[in-house]
């Protein structure tokens with residue numbers, strides 16, 4: 557049985573989930589499953605709802621419909637305290653790495669260990685240097701954040717998100733702003749981390765080429781729904797026009813570039829127009 561077929565190893569599951577903000581629904585009919593050791597890519601156009609899906613997985617937003625299950629727990633039923641404990645088993649790398657600017661490289665990576673574990677400083681020293689080594693920044697441990705580049709800062713953020721060796725890691729565009737070498741290294745690191753920790757990984761990315769080399773499964777969202785799901789090979793072979801446009805990076809096709817017009821926009825527009833004319 558392949559990793560993707562076995563039921564018992566599920567870490568994160570969304571069943572017939574609808575997500576949105578207020579009365580606006582962004583995505584509906586979502587069925588997503590992430591298993592131990594599996595690296596899953598979540599792809600889709602700008603504003604299609606990928607980050608929103610990550611927010612639902614971390615319990616930051618509740619689904620409008622359907623069920624989100626994390627480590628076997630229905631998130632609609634967990635208390636805030638329990639949610640806090642579940643989040644500790646999860647590593648998140650957000651689009652803006654959100655490093656603490658008043659802490660240096662070493663202390664940024666050490667932060668989760670000092671906050672959430674009883675580890676001794678000697679053990680923290682070993683763990684932090686080993687994670688910095690994994691991202692190629694062992695010898696940058698002593699630097700201040702003002703002394704490193706944007707791409708290096710992203711690698712520090714990556715080291716910090718894996719320092720607790722979590723069971724699920726969510727990466728929001730981990731390749732953004734990286735040069736081709738760091739990009740290849742980061743992709744390899746994501747794959748190696750999943751293999752070594754046997755954790756589930758979800759990767760939001762626009763980088764089809766790099767991600768298809770390392771992921772086991774791909775979910776593509778667009779037009780308010782899950783458009784396709786399959787292995788990278790299955791997606792490459794798909795004749796779905798949306799998929800093909802995305803894979804070719806073509807500006808022509810069904811993937812919409814324009815933000816959709818909503819009643820809120822129309823209201824705002826009419827008011828502004830009214831002011832200007834009145």
Ligand SMILES: Nc1ncnc2c1ncn2[C@@H]1O[C@H](COP(=O)(O)OP(=O)(O)OP(=O)(O)O)[C@@H](O)[C@H]1O
Pocket residue numbers: 577582600601602603604605606607608609
């Ligand atoms: N806090 C919020 N309140 C209201 N609407 C939001 C909020 N966050 C996101 N949205 C809307 O939800 C939609 C999906 O946004 P989301 O950030 O999930 O997209 P995305 O696929 O991650 O986009 P990108 O690839 O550009 O980062 C967008 O139309 C956005 O305007």
